Amino acid sequence: MGLYKTPGIVLRSMDLGEKDKLVTLMTEKFGKIKCVAKSARRMKSRFGASLEPLSYVHILYFGKEYQTLYQLNQADIRKSFQHIRENLDKLYRGLYFVELIDSLVTEGHPEPQLFDLLLEGLETLQEGNDLEPLCRLFELRIMAGLGYTPRLDLCISCKLDPGPGELGFSFLRKGVLCGPCTRKYQPETRITPGTLNTLRRMLSIEIRNSSRLKFPRGMEEEIGAITRRMVLAHLGRELRTYAFIKNMALV
Amino acid sequence: MKRPAAVTELLEELKRLPGIGPKTAERLSFFLMRGSEDQARRLAQAIIHIKEKIVLCSQCHSITDKDPCEICSDPNRDRSTLCVVEEPHDVYIFENMGHFKGQYHVLMGVISPLDGVGPPDLTIDDLKRRVEQNNLKEVILATNPDMEGESTALYIAKLLKPYNVKISRIARGLPVGGDIEFADSVTLQKSLEGRMEL
Ligand SMILES: [Zn+2]
Ligand SMILES: [Zn+2]
Numbered sequence: 001m002g003l004y005k006t007p008g009i010v011l012r013s014m015d016l017g018e019k020d021k022l023v024t025l026m027t028e029k030f031g032k033i034k035c036v037a038k039s040a041r042r043m044k045s046r047f048g049a050s051l052e053p054l055s056y057v058h059i060l061y062f063g064k065e066y067q068t069l070y071q072l073n074q075a076d077i078r079k080s081f082q083h084i085r086e087n088l089d090k091l092y093r094g095l096y097f098v099e100l101i102d103s104l105v106t107e108g109h110p111e112p113q114l115f116d117l118l119l120e121g122l123e124t125l126q127e128g129n130d131l132e133p134l135c136r137l138f139e140l141r142i143m144a145g146l147g148y149t150p151r152l153d154l155c156i157s158c159k160l161d162p163g164p165g166e167l168g169f170s171f172l173r174k175g176v177l178c179g180p181c182t183r184k185y186q187p188e189t190r191i192t193p194g195t196l197n198t199l200r201r202m203l204s205i206e207i208r209n210s211s212r213l214k215f216p217r218g219m220e221e222e223i224g225a226i227t228r229r230m231v232l233a234h235l236g237r238e239l240r241t242y243a244f245i246k247n248m249a250l251v
Numbered sequence: 252m253k254r255p256a257a258v259t260e261l262l263e264e265l266k267r268l269p270g271i272g273p274k275t276a277e278r279l280s281f282f283l284m285r286g287s288e289d290q291a292r293r294l295a296q297a298i299i300h301i302k303e304k305i306v307l308c309s310q311c312h313s314i315t316d317k318d319p320c321e322i323c324s325d326p327n328r329d330r331s332t333l334c335v336v337e338e339p340h341d342v343y344i345f346e347n348m349g350h351f352k353g354q355y356h357v358l359m360g361v362i363s364p365l366d367g368v369g370p371p372d373l374t375i376d377d378l379k380r381r382v383e384q385n386n387l388k389e390v391i392l393a394t395n396p397d398m399e400g401e402s403t404a405l406y407i408a409k410l411l412k413p414y415n416v417k418i419s420r421i422a423r424g425l426p427v428g429g430d431i432e433f434a435d436s437v438t439l440q441k442s443l444e445g446r447m448e449l
Contacts (some may be wrong), residue, residue, distance in 0.1 A: 049435050
């Protein structure tokens with residue numbers, strides 16, 4: 001039996017029987033884990049508000065090594081991101097980040113980089129107002145964090161500088177194609193050199209500085225067509241929370 | 252020796268019920284086999300009756316044996332106040348308390364983006380229609396104080412904003428009989444925000 005202590009962010013919290021909760025967390029030290037929180041459904045539970053999705057908590061849990069379900073002993077709230085919860089535009093995006101992490105990260109492998117991405121993503125969402133660039137940045141960086149950084153410096157086919165003019169992007173080969181190679185191979189998507197430059201910046205910019213990414217009109221869709229499709233191509237399905245972000249704009 | 256087919260059939264049906272595993276199903280079936288035929292008939296009839304006689308109220312969506320339900324058709328209830336709850340059983344919990352004299356609206360669930368449950372899956376459109384067509388003074392949002400319940404309340408408040416109706420949210424904070432010492436920071440913050448003048 002081991003006792004583990006780590007910061008973590010609550011991804012999901014589901015009722016388990018009449019008294020307990022099954023909680024999925026992205027932890028800093030041990031990656032994604034699932035824990036049972038005994039009696040957490042009771043009104044006067046010691047877990048209180050700590051197990052609500054998006055909560056940044058310090059947890060103590062125990063269980064055998066290599067098992068898949070642990071028991072949660074304690075969860076202390078460090079940040080509850082109230083401001084995100086009180087604004088539906090922000091909340092649905094926060095849940096989108098959480099769903100991306102939950103869908104793309106496998107259980108039980110430490111992924112400190114992806115934990116940092118989620119924490120910084122939520123902190124920036126809490127403070128910031130440029131929500132779309134932040135979402136696109138999150139999509140690109142989660143793919144990079146998983147080891148799928150697209151090649152953007154040189155053409156993936158001829159290895160030369162892509163240069164000016166219309167360029168292409170291949171999701172299959174995960175990178176940019178120069179003008180001549182684009183005409184030759186007819187990849188799925190066309191992009192402009194401006195979009196390419198922005199994508200390059202997005203690979204290195206700090207998440208908290210996402211507001212410095214100004215997407216000129218028209219480019220927003222081009223960037224989204226790349227970053228969102230990278231996620232969808234990898235996952236093979238649409239994310240449930242995405243429709244909520246889109247529909248919220250209509251209310 | 253194999254179980255008689257009738258016993259297997261009963262076991263299979265019992266195991267479909269929530270919270271009933273193979274062992275409990277076995278125990279229940281033995282209990283029913285030892286009991287009288289009359290007892291078995293009453294249980295079977297009771298189960299059939301809930302399917303035959305229970306409907307959802309066309310006004311509040313609560314479960315009822317006549318439509319509109321007792322509460323919706325009661326002339327003594329305050330028709331200008333609507334209490335919005337997640338599930339039909341929430342109506343009974345409020346009614347057992349006995350202090351609420353208005354009417355209800357059951358959402359039949361809660362908006363849950365992570366489960367893909369959106370406004371069209373609930374009775375939210377119907378709630379909007381009730382607000383439009385009736386001269387309501389107040390809509391009380393009594394969804395659970397968790398992430399789904401809070402965001403559903405926010406969504407409905409936003410949706411009903413154009414109408415001339417007061418929209419309120421049930422108080423969140425410390426449970427009665429609780430202890431400040433053991434409250435988490437969010438609960439404590441909510442209790443301070445929801446403080447009342449004495
Ligand atoms: Zn090339
Ligand atoms: Zn009714």
